[in-house]
Amino acid sequence: MNNMETAWKLTNGGIAAPRGFYAAGVQAGIKYKDKYDVALIFSDIQAQAAAVYTKNVVKAHPLYLTQRHLENGLARAIVVNSGNANACVGEFGDQAAYSMAEVAGMFLAVQPEDVLVASTGVIGVEMPLDRVLNGIRVASSQLLNDVVKGIRGRKEEADEGAHRAALAIMTTDTMVKEYAYELPCSQGGSIHLGAIAKGSGMIHPNMGTMLGFLTTDAFLPAEELQNILREAVDESFNMVTVDGDTSTNDMVVMMANGASGITLSEEDHSNFVKMVKSMCIRLAKDIARDGEGASKLMEVYVSGANTKDDARKIARSVCGSSLVKAALFGADANWGRILTAAGYSGAEFDPNKVDVYLGSLSVAQGGKGVSFSEEKAKEILELKEVQISLNLHSGEDRATAWGCDLTHEYVTINGSYRT
Structure with missing residues (x-):
């Protein structure tokens, strides 16, 4: 077993x-x-x-x-x-x-x-x-x-x-x-x-x-x-x-x-x-x-990191980005926000080696955008559970983080929490 x-x-x-x-x-x-x-x-x-x-x-x-x-x-x-x-x-x-x-x-x-x-x-x-x-x-x-x-x-x-x-x-x-x-x-x-x-x-x-x-x-x-x-x-x-x-x-x-x-x-x-x-x-x-006001679960999977700590930093940073969360809510395949969030995470990596995926759809290779179907990307981002993947091509470590989209309802809930 x-x-x-x-x-x-x-x-x-x-x-x-x-x-x-x-x-x-x-x-x-x-x-x-x-x-x-x-x-x-x-x-x-x-x-x-x-x-x-x-x-x-x-x-x-x-x-x-x-x-x-x-x-x-x-x-x-x-x-x-x-x-x-x-x-x-x-x-x-x-x-x-x-x-x-x-x-x-x-x-x-x-x-x-x-x-x-x-x-x-x-x-x-x-x-x-x-x-x-x-x-x-x-x-x-x-x-x-x-x-x-x-x-x-x-x-x-x-x-x-x-x-x-x-x-x-x-x-x-x-x-x-x-x-x-x-x-x-x-x-x-x-x-x-x-x-x-x-x-x-x-x-x-x-x-x-x-x-x-x-x-x-x-x-x-x-x-x-x-x-x-x-x-x-x-x-x-x-x-x-x-x-x-x-x-x-x-x-x-x-x-x-x-x-x-x-x-x-x-x-x-x-x-x-x-x-x-x-x-x-x-x-x-x-x-x-079940995040307040959330309509989607976001899973960020980071592979190819030099250290476990670097992988965790990037995964959490992408999950925590208000811009990524807002793009997820709007089903907008704005992959630049994902790479940007990785960049300010504090992790060490070469941005010119990074591949980015929305589900199984490749949206960036080697730190540069590639041609992809906006319709297919929208289909993926409208699912109740969305996986974002980054391959850093720098090492063997990996990590997964979880978050949710940022919706109008989140502001509504927290604007009147005490009442």
């Missing part, structure tokens, strides 16, 4: 698919009356945990709390709210983040230090803490009922809470982002990987980009989990851009509780690493596809 496409399969259960994990989502009325806005993810045994965070110097209060709580590499629960970022509100924000961990810990009978906290929404506004904490109480009650169902062998019923948790972390998202994989192991049995994410706007590399949560019933030490997560994030979430803004609240957290009881062979471990990367790429593409 070395084939990356067949080593694992999609399964049901979302974030709660791995053994020993449960989730709940409730409507607390944080910003909107009828929206799910508080999510709770829980492992019924101690889990190893790892995280990556935004590199924005301005960080939300929950990030600092989560960083402290993860110093020992252990966690039992994650509590998340949407509708308010709990960012840039001073001492109140620190107290609010701790209160969320404290209340969740009290109801789940775990230490507050074993609870991680995340928030998303409007920056610079004090959150309605009473509503948030009440939502945590309700979510805890629902989750504990699901734990009882799981103990009694009715885990499928409990998994319904996972979908509500995925809904609860969304803000301007138009599609829920949740998946689960099952990986059959070489010695028998299987391990599971569950994930949910949110992201639509304020999306840009540097970790940064969004909220993401992954769970697995495999056992891996926290240090190893950190390395696996970091590598996966570098090839997925850090290769997505929607609008060039890196948020204050973004993090990706992964928990591994070992409840499968399976010791991974070398082959299983290799497949697990690939599976985590595949999951993160799937979620990253969903985030790009």
Whole structure:
């Protein structure tokens, strides 16, 4: 089972698919009356945990709390709210983040230090803490009922809470982002990987980009989990851009509780690493596809680079170019904007060697335009998913980045975000 496409399969259960994990989502009325806005993810045994965070110097209060709580590499629960970022509100924000961990810990009978906290929404506004904490109480009650169902062998019923948790972390998202994989192991049995994410706007590399949560019933030490997560994030979430803004609240957290009881062979471990990367790429593409106001997914593939870093720089630069994004929206085969974006990326390459393609259509060779069918180019650019390729003819490294077009709707959404 070395084939990356067949080593694992999609399964049901979302974030709660791995053994020993449960989730709940409730409507607390944080910003909107009828929206799910508080999510709770829980492992019924101690889990190893790892995280990556935004590199924005301005960080939300929950990030600092989560960083402290993860110093020992252990966690039992994650509590998340949407509708308010709990960012840039001073001492109140620190107290609010701790209160969320404290209340969740009290109801789940775990230490507050074993609870991680995340928030998303409007920056610079004090959150309605009473509503948030009440939502945590309700979510805890629902989750504990699901734990009882799981103990009694009715885990499928409990998994319904996972979908509500995925809904609860969304803000301007138009599609829920949740998946689960099952990986059959070489010695028998299987391990599971569950994930949910949110992201639509304020999306840009540097970790940064969004909220993401992954769970697995495999056992891996926290240090190893950190390395696996970091590598996966570098090839997925850090290769997505929607609008060039890196948020204050973004993090990706992964928990591994070992409840499968399976010791991974070398082959299983290799497949697990690939599976985590595949999951993160799937979620990253969903985030790009769901970019605020977006009508098209853009995939930029760069090959023939001298270094991986150069390939990544160019792919992200093309994806992030407002002019390229606008041309994509208008189905305009303006390939000069693509080469220009590569040129200011900071990567080292010879522009006189670069070939550019829209889908399979060659539009430039050796840094110069070639004759091509404008009608065929327009057909390609009007597809819902458009691939732009650049071959630098300078080396062996390659990279892929994902983005979306820039539409009138993006301005409409962000012109009235607070209201």
